[in-house]
Amino acid sequence: MNRFLVIQTDFGLSDGAVSAMYGVALNVNPSLRIFDLTHDIPQYNIWEASYRLYQTISYWPKETVFISVVDPGVGSERRSIVVKTKSNQYIVTPDNGTITHIKKYIGIEEARLIDEKVNRLPNSGHSYTFHGRDVYAYTGARLASEVITFEQVGPEIPIDSLIELPVLEAYIQNGAIKGNIDILDVRFGNLWTNIDRSLFQKLDVDYGDSFEVTIENETRQVYKNIMTFGRSFADSHLGEPLLYVNSLDKIGVAINQGSFAKAYHIEAGAKWKITICKVPKFVYNENSV
The missing domain is CATH 3.40.50.10790 (S-adenosyl-l-methionine hydroxide adenosyltransferase, N-terminal)
Known part of the structure; x- marks a missing residue:
């Protein structure tokens, strides 16, 4: 056979x-x-x-x-x-x-x-x-x-x-996860990082939590913003960014029905770094107005 x-x-x-x-x-x-x-x-x-x-x-x-x-x-x-x-x-x-x-x-x-x-x-x-x-x-x-x-x-x-390429490891430093953008989900423009879900969970995360995400290359900071950790793309509004667990059990970054890579001119490889830091949820209180 x-x-x-x-x-x-x-x-x-x-x-x-x-x-x-x-x-x-x-x-x-x-x-x-x-x-x-x-x-x-x-x-x-x-x-x-x-x-x-x-x-x-x-x-x-x-x-x-x-x-x-x-x-x-x-x-x-x-x-x-x-x-x-x-x-x-x-x-x-x-x-x-x-x-x-x-x-x-x-x-x-x-x-x-x-x-x-x-x-x-x-x-x-x-x-x-x-x-x-x-x-x-x-x-x-x-x-x-x-x-x-x-x-x-x-x-x-x-x-x-056997010849091997250098593989960078994600790590936690001062309460933030630092990792690498290993590759792009090419057709949809999502970013696939080298941050395992198990490492991400060490930040004591839950769906709906907010995170500050910073992306840099060797020369400059390319992106910095707050986004939500969602179970799927449906957990965010159209055009909103989110963190999610991809099909390889690693953290991905996406825009709901948009290309994150194209929107912010982001590529993949050893020079593309990402930092993820949990931030407190903002609760709007009408009585404080």
Whole structure:
């Protein structure tokens, strides 16, 4: 029985690159079931490739094979690898940091170097710029179709030798949580932070509580305002900002039916910092007027 094959790239769909990867995989096994994770990773953005795998992988069946191709170092000395996660799934990818979030939050059981003498599309040996097609699609399809076993991918390599990107940790300081904006919920413009719900709850929070939210980049303060913590977007009025728990159990920042990122020109990455501080609820008293 074939495993599922799931592909993500930064190729987009405006040319034939993704279609060529499909063709290679289906030539290995015409009955293989292939799915797209996304092909809209920003060009060369290894961090986002790593995060999108983390966002998605836990919801797929065991033994699913993932191919991730965001590969600014294609044709260089960077390694091509397949890793087996502790949840018994496989990721075929360049060794450039794409497995960062998987290693940290899910765990890697074993890693192997792709032996291109065996696991490379026949007659492609003189091409060095499309490993997504020639190495990763071919190897991923052979592994998903059980033409090869994981052990036949190539020699085992130490897990500690895998390239990782720096991952920042959120923390509490002087009664405020300081964290990072890891990524955007692109279509809707919400901000996804690295602040776990469990850490946020240490501020003794409840739905409806108010918080001062400050967002900065390396050069300036971009945003500072009071907003409410809501169970869902319906807990705020149209156009109002709110804090909420996103689908990865982390704190998100949103505008009800609007794009927070576009409204305030906010991006994601290591330089984008967020501080969240609980403030007292304001109670209007008519007798005080």
